[in-house]
Amino acid sequence: MPLWIRWLMMAVMVLLAGAVVWKECGERGGHGFIRAEVFGGFEEPKITPPRKGEAPVFQEEIINKNQNLPFVHVCSIVELAGGDLGALWYGGPYEYCHENRIYFSTLKDGAWTAPLVIMTPEKVERDLGRPIRCLGNPLLIQSSDGSLRLLFVTIAMGRWSGAQINTCLSKDRGRNWSRVERLTLSPLCNFSELVRNRPIPLTPPSARGGEGWCVPLYQELIGKFPELLWLKQVDGRLIAEKSRMAGGCATLQPSLIPINKESAVALLRDWTQAKRVFMSRTKDGGQTWSRPVPTNLPNPDAGISGLLLSDGRLILAFNDSIILREKLSLALSDDLGASWKNLFLLEHDADAVSSYPFMKRTSDGLIRMVYTHEGDDIKMLTINESWIAAQPGGKLEPSVR
Amino acid sequence: MSLQTLHHLYAALAPWSALSLLLLGRGPYLSRVRIVGSLFLALFVLRIPIAGWTCFQWVMSLEPNPSFTLTALLAVALLQRVGRVQLFSPEDWKAAWFFGALASLILYPMGLGLTSMDPYVLGWRFVLPVAVAVVAIVLILRGNRFGLILLLPFIGFLLRLQESQNFWDAVIDPFYGGGAILIALGICWQGIRRRKSL
Numbered sequence: 001m002p003l004w005i006r007w008l009m010m011a012v013m014v015l016l017a018g019a020v021v022w023k024e025c026g027e028r029g030g031h032g033f034i035r036a037e038v039f040g041g042f043e044e045p046k047i048t049p050p051r052k053g054e055a056p057v058f059q060e061e062i063i064n065k066n067q068n069l070p071f072v073h074v075c076s077i078v079e080l081a082g083g084d085l086g087a088l089w090y091g092g093p094y095e096y097c098h099e100n101r102i103y104f105s106t107l108k109d110g111a112w113t114a115p116l117v118i119m120t121p122e123k124v125e126r127d128l129g130r131p132i133r134c135l136g137n138p139l140l141i142q143s144s145d146g147s148l149r150l151l152f153v154t155i156a157m158g159r160w161s162g163a164q165i166n167t168c169l170s171k172d173r174g175r176n177w178s179r180v181e182r183l184t185l186s187p188l189c190n191f192s193e194l195v196r197n198r199p200i201p202l203t204p205p206s207a208r209g210g211e212g213w214c215v216p217l218y219q220e221l222i223g224k225f226p227e228l229l230w231l232k233q234v235d236g237r238l239i240a241e242k243s244r245m246a247g248g249c250a251t252l253q254p255s256l257i258p259i260n261k262e263s264a265v266a267l268l269r270d271w272t273q274a275k276r277v278f279m280s281r282t283k284d285g286g287q288t289w290s291r292p293v294p295t296n297l298p299n300p301d302a303g304i305s306g307l308l309l310s311d312g313r314l315i316l317a318f319n320d321s322i323i324l325r326e327k328l329s330l331a332l333s334d335d336l337g338a339s340w341k342n343l344f345l346l347e348h349d350a351d352a353v354s355s356y357p358f359m360k361r362t363s364d365g366l367i368r369m370v371y372t373h374e375g376d377d378i379k380m381l382t383i384n385e386s387w388i389a390a391q392p393g394g395k396l397e398p399s400v401r
Numbered sequence: 402m403s404l405q406t407l408h409h410l411y412a413a414l415a416p417w418s419a420l421s422l423l424l425l426g427r428g429p430y431l432s433r434v435r436i437v438g439s440l441f442l443a444l445f446v447l448r449i450p451i452a453g454w455t456c457f458q459w460v461m462s463l464e465p466n467p468s469f470t471l472t473a474l475l476a477v478a479l480l481q482r483v484g485r486v487q488l489f490s491p492e493d494w495k496a497a498w499f500f501g502a503l504a505s506l507i508l509y510p511m512g513l514g515l516t517s518m519d520p521y522v523l524g525w526r527f528v529l530p531v532a533v534a535v536v537a538i539v540l541i542l543r544g545n546r547f548g549l550i551l552l553l554p555f556i557g558f559l560l561r562l563q564e565s566q567n568f569w570d571a572v573i574d575p576f577y578g579g580g581a582i583l584i585a586l587g588i589c590w591q592g593i594r595r596r597k598s599l
Contacts, residue, residue, distance in 0.1 A: 009549060011550070019559055020568065118489060130461045132462070154464065156462045179405075184465075184466060187509060188509060189575060219514060223513055227519075247519075250597075264461060
């Protein structure tokens with residue numbers, strides 16, 4: 001290569017590298033290593049303590065009463081603009097079936113609407129221009145502009161380890177959906193990225209605007225480990241990247257519980273022989289996490305979901321067994337997840353599985369929890385903090401306060 | 402042309418080049434008919450429907466983001482085979498294999514969970530483009546033509562030719578990485594044997 005070509009190409013390379021760096025930093029906002037510069041910190045949890053004399057609430061109901069599907073799973077709920085509650089899940093003949101669809105139902109005037117199909121494999125295949133095996137794990141995010149963002153996984157090949165995350169947008173409360181887009185989050189053929197559990201809203205850096213969320217994520221290809229998906233929506237454009245909470249082959253499906261803007265607790269499903277719920281903490285807005293440690297709660301390699309209560313305690317829904325998912329219980333922690341006390345046994349039927357709880361506090365102060373019941377029902381539990389306080393061991397000890 | 406069509410057209414280049422090279426074979430003489438026939442046959446094979454989807458769509462469901470580096474190396478190999486010109490010297494190829502092997506060894510074990518650090522995140526930051534630019538500049542200044550190939554991930558990334566917005570995917574993919582590791586090991590093994598025989 002002549003010397004002048006080398007110098008010319010070197011100059012071209014410098015210009016191109018500059019353009020790429022400018023594009024990366026300009027589009028995302030923030031220049032470098034600090035993720036909070038791009039996406040912001042956790043939104044401060046605003047929880048109103050229960051009013052004095054408030055009546056305890058404990059309600060159970062089946063959301064998909066007349067759906068008659070042999071298999072439904074991974075339900076999540078979202079509070080829609082206007083205060084209505086929406087629930088979505090996937091279902092069909094069996095777990096890895098191409099016929100499976102994503103269903104959406106809303107709670108209107110105290111009754112759930114008939115499940116509406118909002119995503120089919122055919123639409124995903126048409127939009128992406130390639131085949132998929134099946135879909136699952138849907139999650140909805142309500143934006144402040146009224147639009148709904150759907151996140152769900154599709155399997156390209158194999159089982160869940162071959163899953164990839166997709167997203168699309170609805171501006172008419174879930175009736176019509178934009179073209180499905182694939183998020184590229186994994187280096188090996190984009191395999192094995194799955195969403196599951198409640199997304200946490202972020203406070204965007206004021207100078208840059210936009211709206212952000214931190215979504216629990218996990219990978220289960222060679223290792224099994226928890227991750228976080230950081231999303232920012234600016235003028236309809238989505239910026240997505242992920243970060244790792246822990247490596248290895250041990251824990252997955254984090255349930256994030258923000259304590260304040262900087263601190264959060266993550267409770268994790270276990271895949272080790274310890275058979276325990278694991279716990280990890282952050283003090284820098286999710287940049288770094290402590291090494292996950294086992295708690296005193298059992299875990300039969302099953303999903304969990306937790307929330308912060310107004311008095312600073314944590315509540316967790318979990319399968320109270322090291323083998324099976326037939327028992328579903330609630331537990332309380334008054335030391336930010338380090339130790340737990342059982343509060344209430346919700347389900348215990350040797351012939352029925354109750355799993356994959358998803359807990360959310362709605363703006364009316366109620367705690368809603370949905371979970372898969374007996375494999376073909378989606379059950380919702382509604383409780384309030386007065387009910388928790390009324391349970392044996394549910395009151396906060398004065399010494400802890 | 403929609404962005405998705407652009408992604409599909411780009412993603413088809415690597416499998417088309419690889420298939421064309423396979424169909425051209427290793428024979429010393431290539432007639433014009435054989436060359437044109439192989440290029441068109443590769444295109445035809447990619448369009449054969451299997452279970453309602455073309456072969457290319459199945460390939461794309463496996464790897465939607467072939468790296469610009471792999472695509473360019475396949476294009477160089479194809480041009481060398483068809484045009485009977487030497488675009489790359491053995492030293493240029495060696496640089497390509499060692500770069501691919503090193504990048505894969507940095508990215509894949511840690512990216513798939515070996516440690517708590519995830520190097521894939523660097524592809525969303527300025528770090529990786531700067532590191533690749535430095536490697537490319539060193540190679541270009543040494544007169545290694547693989548350095549010129551490393552310009553392409555930058556151009557492709559700026560033109561959004563890939564579905565992925567992570568710079569790692571512009572530079573490396575599992576097929577290039579896996580192949581590069583095997584060939585680099587072969588080169589090392591040959592070097593060791595040669596040294597032993599001396």
